[in-house]
Amino acid sequence: MEFRxxxxxxxECIDGLNIKPSGTYFDGTLGGGGHSEEILKKLDSGFLFxxxxxxxxxxxxxxxxxxxxxxxxxKSNFKNFLKVCEDLGVDKIDGAILDLGVSSYQxxxxxxxxxxxxxxxxxxxxxxxxxxxxAYDIVNGYDEKRLRFIISTYGxxxxxxxxxxxxVLEREKALIKTxxxxxxxxxxxxxxxxKRDGHPAKKxxxxxxxxxxxxxxxxxxxxxxxxxKLKVSGRLAIITFHxxxxxxxxxxxxxxxSGCNCDKRYPCVCGKKEIVKEITKKPITASDxxxxxxxxxxxxxxxxxxxx
Ligand SMILES: C[S@@+](CC[C@H](N)C(=O)[O-])C[C@H]1O[C@@H](n2cnc3c(N)ncnc32)[C@H](O)[C@@H]1O
Numbered sequence: 277m278e279f280r281x282x283x284x285x286x287x288e289c290i291d292g293l294n295i296k297p298s299g300t301y302f303d304g305t306l307g308g309g310g311h312s313e314e315i316l317k318k319l320d321s322g323f324l325f326x327x328x329x330x331x332x333x334x335x336x337x338x339x340x341x342x343x344x345x346x347x348x349x350x351k352s353n354f355k356n357f358l359k360v361c362e363d364l365g366v367d368k369i370d371g372a373i374l375d376l377g378v379s380s381y382q383x384x385x386x387x388x389x390x391x392x393x394x395x396x397x398x399x400x401x402x403x404x405x406x407x408x409x410x411a412y413d414i415v416n417g418y419d420e421k422r423l424r425f426i427i428s429t430y431g432x433x434x435x436x437x438x439x440x441x442x443x444v445l446e447r448e449k450a451l452i453k454t455x456x457x458x459x460x461x462x463x464x465x466x467x468x469x470x471k472r473d474g475h476p477a478k479k480x481x482x483x484x485x486x487x488x489x490x491x492x493x494x495x496x497x498x499x500x501x502x503x504x505k506l507k508v509s510g511r512l513a514i515i516t517f518h519x520x521x522x523x524x525x526x527x528x529x530x531x532x533x534s535g536c537n538c539d540k541r542y543p544c545v546c547g548k549k550e551i552v553k554e555i556t557k558k559p560i561t562a563s564d565x566x567x568x569x570x571x572x573x574x575x576x577x578x579x580x581x582x583x584x
Contacts, residue, residue, distance in 0.1 A: 281379040282570040283310025285578050288560050289373055289513050290314045292580040298322050299370030299510075302502070304354030307379040309337035315373075316344045325364055327352040329404035329489075333379065353404075355498045361505060370510045372502045377517045378403070378485065380572065390485060392477035395456035401481075401488045411484045415452050420444045430492070430520065431483030438465035439480055455481075482518065492520060499528045503552055506583035511555065513580045522559070522577050529554055529581050552581035 289311055295301070295318040303312045306328040315324050325348045328334050338349045352360050354374060361367075382403065383390050389400030389411060399411035409417075418426070420440045428436035442465045443452065452458055462477045486492060502512050516522040535550040559577035566573050 281308030281310060281381050282572070283308065283314075284375060284515055284570070284573045284576045285560065285562055285566065286310055286314060288578055289375075289515070290318070292513050292555060292560075292578070293371045293373065293511050294509075295319070296322065296370050300324075300366060300368070302326070302357070302366075302369050302372040304357065304372065304374045304498075304502075305376065306337055306349055307333050307375065308381060309333075309341050311373050311375060312337070312347070313341060313344075316341065316347055319346060322346060322370075323348075323366075325350065325360065325366065327354045327356075327360060329353055330379075330382065331405065332381065332385075351404075355494045357498055357501050357505075366505075368507045368510075369502075369505050370507055371512065372506070372510075373513045373515075374502075375515045376521050377491070389455055390481070392455060392459050392475055392481045395454065395459075397455045398453060399455055399458060401485045403489050409488060411458075411488050412453065414484055414487055415443060415458060416447050426487045427480050427483045429483070430486040431479035431481075432519070433479040433483065434470070435466045436480075441465075486520070492524065495521065495524045496528050499525065500532070503532055503581070503583060506552075508583055510583045511580055512552075513578060515576050515578050517572075517575050517577075522579075525579050526559075529579055533581065550584055552583055555580040555582050 295315060297318060297320040299322045301315050301324045303315065303324060303326040306312055306326040312324060312326050323346045327350050334349055334351055341347050348364060350360055378390055382388050386394035386397050389397050399415055401411040402408055423443055424436045424440035427433045427439055433439065439462050442461045446452060446461050459477045462480050466476045506512060514525050516525055532551045533554050536544045536546055536548050538544045538546050556579050559579050562573035562576055
């Protein structure tokens with residue numbers, strides 16, 4: 277299957293990064309390389325390094341971008357950003373982008389098991405298929421309480437309790453192997469009148485995917501790591517696709533952009549200083565034009581900070 281991904285808010289990201297032709301940039305979520313390629317087009321003596329966990333993305337996009345000699349893609353979790361910098365001998369960077377979540381390729385390539393639209397497909401959902409737990413392991417292995425917690429927390433699903441209970445009941449009869457089998461269990465766990473708001477399995481699939489890939493673990497830390505490596509006036513742009521991710525990004529950006537909060541009548545004792553300024557006071561969202569071309573950008577929010 278051809279690797280295709282519509283890059284979300286491409287112009288907004290590139291404008292927001294304020295690319296310097298001689299700068300060093302990091303794209304933590306290479307995917308189909310749409311953002312990476314636009315950055316590369318703006319560089320002359322500069323350098324771009326990128327990470328992804330997905331072998332398909334790395335081979336297909338890596339090949340497409342190999343004509344750029346100032347580009348290096350590495351298979352790594354972007355949360356290992358500091359180690360990647362060390363390995364590549366990068367000291368400071370001029371900007372970075374994280375376009376979180378899954379690519380259209382991962383969603384559309386049914387054999388990856390991300391999509392609730394597929395049927396006889398093995399439950400997988402791993403971005404990195406070389407190891408780790410899959411959706412199958414979670415659905416068939418986690419106890420009911422843990423399943424309920426994940427579905428309720430990461431999926432913000434009202435009927436998490438029902439869904440978790442039915443998963444456990446069904447897997448006692450036979451292991452749940454395919455996305456289609458899971459969709460049926462979710463479907464019967466949600467009362468009819470609550471099914472009008474999108475596909476009934478959407479929230480549960482999101483929850484399991486977040487758990488499989490540890491998507492929220494350490495997100496706050498890597499944002500601080502990246503900001504720590506930014507040069508003065510360097511920028512970090514992050515696109516999120518659901519409220520849980522956005523909450524983390526918003527709160528870390530707020531923490532880094534706020535200074536001393538001591539009682540102003542007395543000398544400061546906290547010593548806290550603003551490290552960044554928020555370029556986007558409110559998140560940027562996709563234009564109407566983009567929404568007509570790519571409905572996936574509907575939930576996207578772009579936030580940008582600049583190092584002080
Ligand atoms: C939304 S897509 C990025 C699309 C890309 N910006 C483009 O324009 O084509 C997200 C990509 O990031 C990868 N990814 C998600 N979380 C990751 C992580 N923690 N570390 C490395 N790659 C990750 C996914 O495998 C996927 O290929």
